[in-house]
Amino acid sequence: MTQQFYVSPEQLMRDRADFARKGIGRGRSVIVLSCRDGIALVAENPSPSLHKLGEIYDRIAFAAVGKYNEFESLRQAGIRYADVRGYSYDREDVTARGLASVYAQSLGAVFTAESKPFEVELVVAEVGEQPATDHLYRLTFDGSIADEKGFVVMGGAAEAVVEVLRSSFSEDLDFPEAVRAAVHSLRQDGSTGAGPQLGPESLEVAVLDRDPEVARGTHRAFRRIGIPELETMLTSRESPV
Amino acid sequence: MPEEAAAAVARAASTSFSDHLGRHHPDLLASRSRVDFPAQGAGRALAPHATTIVSLTFAGGVLMAGDRRATMGNVIASRHIEKVFPADMFSVLGIAGTAGIALDLTRLFQVELEHYEKIEGTRMSLDGKANRLAAMVRQNLPMALQGLAVVPLFAGYDTSRHEGRLFSFDVTGGRYEEQEHHSVGSGSAFARGSLKKLWKPNLDEASAVQVAVEALYDAADDDSATGGPDVVRELWPVVYTVNSAGTRRIPDRELETTARNVIASRSIAGREA
Numbered sequence: 001m002t003q004q005f006y007v008s009p010e011q012l013m014r015d016r017a018d019f020a021r022k023g024i025g026r027g028r029s030v031i032v033l034s035c036r037d038g039i040a041l042v043a044e045n046p047s048p049s050l051h052k053l054g055e056i057y058d059r060i061a062f063a064a065v066g067k068y069n070e071f072e073s074l075r076q077a078g079i080r081y082a083d084v085r086g087y088s089y090d091r092e093d094v095t096a097r098g099l100a101s102v103y104a105q106s107l108g109a110v111f112t113a114e115s116k117p118f119e120v121e122l123v124v125a126e127v128g129e130q131p132a133t134d135h136l137y138r139l140t141f142d143g144s145i146a147d148e149k150g151f152v153v154m155g156g157a158a159e160a161v162v163e164v165l166r167s168s169f170s171e172d173l174d175f176p177e178a179v180r181a182a183v184h185s186l187r188q189d190g191s192t193g194a195g196p197q198l199g200p201e202s203l204e205v206a207v208l209d210r211d212p213e214v215a216r217g218t219h220r221a222f223r224r225i226g227i228p229e230l231e232t233m234l235t236s237r238e239s240p241v
Numbered sequence: 242m243p244e245e246a247a248a249a250v251a252r253a254a255s256t257s258f259s260d261h262l263g264r265h266h267p268d269l270l271a272s273r274s275r276v277d278f279p280a281q282g283a284g285r286a287l288a289p290h291a292t293t294i295v296s297l298t299f300a301g302g303v304l305m306a307g308d309r310r311a312t313m314g315n316v317i318a319s320r321h322i323e324k325v326f327p328a329d330m331f332s333v334l335g336i337a338g339t340a341g342i343a344l345d346l347t348r349l350f351q352v353e354l355e356h357y358e359k360i361e362g363t364r365m366s367l368d369g370k371a372n373r374l375a376a377m378v379r380q381n382l383p384m385a386l387q388g389l390a391v392v393p394l395f396a397g398y399d400t401s402r403h404e405g406r407l408f409s410f411d412v413t414g415g416r417y418e419e420q421e422h423h424s425v426g427s428g429s430a431f432a433r434g435s436l437k438k439l440w441k442p443n444l445d446e447a448s449a450v451q452v453a454v455e456a457l458y459d460a461a462d463d464d465s466a467t468g469g470p471d472v473v474r475e476l477w478p479v480v481y482t483v484n485s486a487g488t489r490r491i492p493d494r495e496l497e498t499t500a501r502n503v504i505a506s507r508s509i510a511g512r513e514a
Contacts, residue, residue: 055359076360083258083356087348088269218330220355 016117020141023119024066029156032063032123034134035178038210039127042182045204053206055222057082057094059127061208065155066120096126100137108143117141121154127208127221131171164188175207176233200230258356259349271345272380289318293428293460293467294335296396296407297440299449302484303396303405305333306453309476310468311340325479327488329354332397333481337426339389346391367399371408371416379414394425398483428460428467435459450491454499470500
């Protein structure tokens with residue numbers, strides 16, 4: 001039988017938090033911004049099929065950084081939660097707030113009870129009628145939850161990206177402007193990533209349209225931006241699309 | 242522990258929403274309710290029944306149309322019911338049989354397809370959708386034996402073969418691919434006779450709508466459980482088309498014109514049929 005050494009709870013939690021933070025910091029940044037046209041989600045991601053951004057429900061999207069297997073299982077669980085809830089009540093009864101609080105409970109339970117915390121950070125984003133009613137919930141590895149306004153940057157050298165983005169961000173941006181601002185700030189993060197040559201093929205971009213019923217005749221606001229469309233978004237500096 | 246982790250791989254084979262409900266929320270599945278009616282088929286007079294659905298292929302797509310009537314015995318339970326629904330972007334579903342169970346099946350099937358699409362990041366193949374629907378109809382078999390049967394008709398645009406296809410089902414979960422056109426429900430025999438005479442290869446969309454409205458008119462003419470176009474209340478059939486651009490509901494004003502033309506041409510002809 002092995003004898004366990006005494007470790008104070010403070011020390012234990014600090015060690016776990018450091019461990020999780022290190023894992024998340026190794027990855028590349030993901031940006032979620034709320035703007036005039038809706039919510040734009042921009043990630044540096046060289047893979048076209050292993051997504052960091054995903055659709056959860058009609059007006060709700062998911063963005064994550066950290067370990068793929070961990071956030072992928074959380075994404076799938078989130079879709080199940082939303083679909084069961086929407087099926088048993090009604091589609092409009094599925095809210096980002098509800099999902100975010102379930103995520104917070106699950107992340108918190110794993111952080112305190114399991115041998116290893118989740119090395120992930122998540123954003124649950126819900127697009128509203130106006131930018132003022134958008135919701136961006138940021139969830140960290142220990143289960144803390146924050147209701148952010150404007151934009152969220154997670155993972156990688158997040159502080160450096162926030163600094164750059166703060167100067168160019170405003171609520172009145174349209175999608176091409178918001179995506180350009182996000183990509184510009186990702187390029188400045190100075191970390192190991194693709195750096196200044198961050199092109200469309202190493203980006204993953206998705207949006208939540210503010211009014212999908214009018215724009216595309218569907219209730220599903222989530223839309224991935226393919227490489228051709230992203231190219232025009234990134235190059236149309238003077239003439240908005 | 243490694244065996245358990247490996248077993249998770251096998252479990253991940255199904256990303257089905259209805260399987261998930263069956264495992265974790267069985268009370269939400271209509272097919273799991275157990276009812277014991279005194280006699281077989283006694284459920285038939287209890288709940289509204291949805292009636293005739295017709296479907297036909299046309300150049301570059303497929304169309305589905307349903308009348309607006311639900312009956313309960315000899316009473317008209319609803320004049321407004323809609324029985325044709327978009328299942329996802331490239332398929333539609335029409336239902337005949339016990340309305341309550343059929344509407345629930347439709348809702349479950351719509352979530353099933355969307356759920357798969359979100360989890361997998363890709364759309365299910367058209368054959369995959371038809372197989373899933375067949376499995377869901379089979380789960381309702383105990384209820385069907387009590388007289389609460391649901392028989393859907395499924396049509397979609399096959400994005401790999403670039404053509405419209407249509408599938409019929411039986412209560413045991415049999416899945417049959419139909420050629421050219423098909424109809425289900427109480428008025429289906431009369432509608433089929435009409436379709437046989439009116440359908441031609443490579444119809445355009447407008448003529449396909451016209452054929453569907455006429456077939457439903459003929460079904461309503463001979464089947465009391467099928468509703469014809471209602472000019473008093475201005476109720477027209479529900480018609481959806483699916484082609485490479487996706488599903489589209491034909492707007493009521495187009496259907497009004499078509500239905501009024503059918504009535505007018507038959508009034509002018511002034512014949513028995």
